[in-house]
Amino acid sequence: MLVSKTLLEVKNLKQYFPVKSGFKTIPLKAVDDVSFTINEGETLGLVGESGCGKTTVGRTLLHLYEPTAGEIIFDGEKVTKKNINRMRKKMQMVFQDPYSSLDPRMTVEDIIGEPLDVHKLYSNRKERREKVLELMNYVGLNSEHATRYAHEFSGGQRQRIGIARALAVDPKFIVCDEPVSALDVSIQAQVINMFEDLQAKLGVAYLFIAHDLLVVHHISKRIAVMYLGKIVEIADSDDLNANPLHPYTQSLLSAIPIPDPNITRSRKRIVLEGDVPSPLNMPTGCAFRTRCPYATEQCAKECPTLTDRGNGHMVACFNK
Amino acid sequence: MNKNPEYPKKKFLSAQIDLSKFAPATEEEKRQQDVMSESVTFFKDGMRRLFKNPLAVISIVLLSIVILTIIIAPMIVPYGYEEMLSVNGRRDKGAKNLAPFEYSEAEQKFIEEGGERFPHIFGTDEQCRDYFIRVVYGTRISLVVGIFASLIVLIIGMLIGSISGYFGGKVDLIIMRIVDIIYSLPDMLIIILLSVVLNEAIKFKPGTILADLGSNMISIFIVFGCLYWVSMARLIRGQILSIKENEYILAARSIGAKPGRIIRTHILPNCLSVIIISTALQVPSAIFTESYLSFIGLGVKAPMPSLGSLANAARSGLQSYPHKLIFPAIVICLIVLSLNLLGDGLRDAFDPKLKK
Numbered sequence A: 001m002l003v004s005k006t007l008l009e010v011k012n013l014k015q016y017f018p019v020k021s022g023f024k025t026i027p028l029k030a031v032d033d034v035s036f037t038i039n040e041g042e043t044l045g046l047v048g049e050s051g052c053g054k055t056t057v058g059r060t061l062l063h064l065y066e067p068t069a070g071e072i073i074f075d076g077e078k079v080t081k082k083n084i085n086r087m088r089k090k091m092q093m094v095f096q097d098p099y100s101s102l103d104p105r106m107t108v109e110d111i112i113g114e115p116l117d118v119h120k121l122y123s124n125r126k127e128r129r130e131k132v133l134e135l136m137n138y139v140g141l142n143s144e145h146a147t148r149y150a151h152e153f154s155g156g157q158r159q160r161i162g163i164a165r166a167l168a169v170d171p172k173f174i175v176c177d178e179p180v181s182a183l184d185v186s187i188q189a190q191v192i193n194m195f196e197d198l199q200a201k202l203g204v205a206y207l208f209i210a211h212d213l214l215v216v217h218h219i220s221k222r223i224a225v226m227y228l229g230k231i232v233e234i235a236d237s238d239d240l241n242a243n244p245l246h247p248y249t250q251s252l253l254s255a256i257p258i259p260d261p262n263i264t265r266s267r268k269r270i271v272l273e274g275d276v277p278s279p280l281n282m283p284t285g286c287a288f289r290t291r292c293p294y295a296t297e298q299c300a301k302e303c304p305t306l307t308d309r310g311n312g313h314m315v316a317c318f319n320k
Numbered sequence B: 001m002n003k004n005p006e007y008p009k010k011k012f013l014s015a016q017i018d019l020s021k022f023a024p025a026t027e028e029e030k031r032q033q034d035v036m037s038e039s040v041t042f043f044k045d046g047m048r049r050l051f052k053n054p055l056a057v058i059s060i061v062l063l064s065i066v067i068l069t070i071i072i073a074p075m076i077v078p079y080g081y082e083e084m085l086s087v088n089g090r091r092d093k094g095a096k097n098l099a100p101f102e103y104s105e106a107e108q109k110f111i112e113e114g115g116e117r118f119p120h121i122f123g124t125d126e127q128c129r130d131y132f133i134r135v136v137y138g139t140r141i142s143l144v145v146g147i148f149a150s151l152i153v154l155i156i157g158m159l160i161g162s163i164s165g166y167f168g169g170k171v172d173l174i175i176m177r178i179v180d181i182i183y184s185l186p187d188m189l190i191i192i193l194l195s196v197v198l199n200e201a202i203k204f205k206p207g208t209i210l211a212d213l214g215s216n217m218i219s220i221f222i223v224f225g226c227l228y229w230v231s232m233a234r235l236i237r238g239q240i241l242s243i244k245e246n247e248y249i250l251a252a253r254s255i256g257a258k259p260g261r262i263i264r265t266h267i268l269p270n271c272l273s274v275i276i277i278s279t280a281l282q283v284p285s286a287i288f289t290e291s292y293l294s295f296i297g298l299g300v301k302a303p304m305p306s307l308g309s310l311a312n313a314a315r316s317g318l319q320s321y322p323h324k325l326i327f328p329a330i331v332i333c334l335i336v337l338s339l340n341l342l343g344d345g346l347r348d349a350f351d352p353k354l355k356k
């Protein structure tokens, strides 16, 4: 196996949204001090429950939201407001909702061809068309559909259109923001397999966002678990599955149904108490302590940082 | 069913699973899974629904008749809108205030002598001018004013509204406060003041179209341009604010598209129906304003007629010649009514939420 190069490095990324409450504006800490790296051609899975800031991480990486603080280093170069247009030729995104992410007034050909237009990647109409058809072929779309409108397609097909659009500029890295959560289970498998095939063929790296650990485990080499804007655990995906350290990860894993009654019966389901705190009113210290069965006094005072427990298995917890 | 020879055929009555049922689908079978609806563009679909709406169809027919008349009539009718009638080169002083289809004495004599005379369909006015051709020209002026003023409103409103809606934040705040201020100005007062000022300030070269229209008309355009764009801008801003929330705008940004491109190719086409409809509804209101101004004497310069100034002129002889008020009034009603109905029809046809 080749030693792969670091493609993306994220250091202490923060994204605070100003939220008005009454006359004051208070920051909503959607992403708070997140760091991770992704190697070339590798997939990092990002899981966490709804509203924990996964989408915001993905969008901030592409500067769709200006980061409040932190650094994003892509391919050895710091991503800034100035070079973002050049960077967007190498970094792309597939969106969560296949219904609203395609312009209803455009044909499939124009949707997939738009990145080519923006970056002027062709010399004449014929070349553009050829490229679009090639991309449609890549993602398993029938070339006869090129002149149709997005609303005429099923969810799975729309997601393929979105993927073809992301692939049009030949990127090295794609943020996949829950690309399958709007699809039904049988289609999910098809689309996920396609992501894997494309990675094998084109060598793209993914940040694969999902709230379903099973899906992420299937596709990613490493997994990061997020809770309320922070990464609480990063590990190799098999390692995380076999030996989860953070209590939040443990509870997530225990909630996965296993199709074996013997295991299910003997297994203890960890049910978390209480609700997710509002991101506007975060607990002091560790964000998870209000629901953590192991919480101590230290957890209320200090915020745990990610520390390595061997083999690159990083956890942010005092007690585990 | 067993087309695939690799799978053994199930024996009759055996409990064994029929393997052929688990064969992978062929390409052809997979294609049947593609759920497709008939390919119709948004525009065609809307047009189809528009033509199913009887009121909209009636208004389209009425408008077509009016437009055809004002184009063709001046070619057929041998009188000019400022020409005083004359017979055999001599002014026909008797052709004053004739009733519809009536001939003056001089004309009757001319016809008896074997000459041909085009009938005065709407009669004549007190300056011996053919009234039909004046109404036709008046309609022309009114329509042109209406359409031009709406176009000015559309262009300015679209530009400012889309900038305000797309960029948001401080830009939006400042533009919207300016809009509020303009909204609170009394528009009629401004029109009257402006036309008084412009009358002094601008002198057009005689003979040009601008001079024919007169400074009042120009000030109407300016006022429309300066004042009436605000509601259009507000409308478009609101549309853009809601369209901006869609992920395809974010997708376009993530591709690297510039704001200008995003507004042009993604945002405006998606609020096109609203724009078309409100422009269609703007035309009658501009025509109304023009008629109103002409009626109080601030409209087009005489002898150029407009529907409003014709109605105003008819006021003095209202008791003796009521038809002179009725004709221009009917035309105004027809145009305004059919444009309003057409606008309503367009809105119903292009609003996806009303889709059946």
Ligand SMILES: Nc1ncnc2c1ncn2[C@@H]1O[C@H](COP(=O)(O)OP(=O)(O)OP(=O)(O)O)[C@@H](O)[C@H]1O
Pocket: A017, A018, A028, A030, A048, A049, A050, A051, A052, A053, A054, A055, A056, A057, A096, A211, A279
């Ligand atoms: N543009 C914004 N302005 C203000 N707050 C925002 C904005 N976008 C997201 N948020 C807030 O940031 C938090 C994280 O949102 P985000 O969309 O990243 O969650 P998510 O993990 O992707 O959830 P889901 O699984 O439902 O997609 C939420 O509390 C949300 O309300």
Ligand SMILES: [Mg+2]
Pocket: A054, A055, A056, A096, A177, A178
């Ligand atoms: Mg999300």
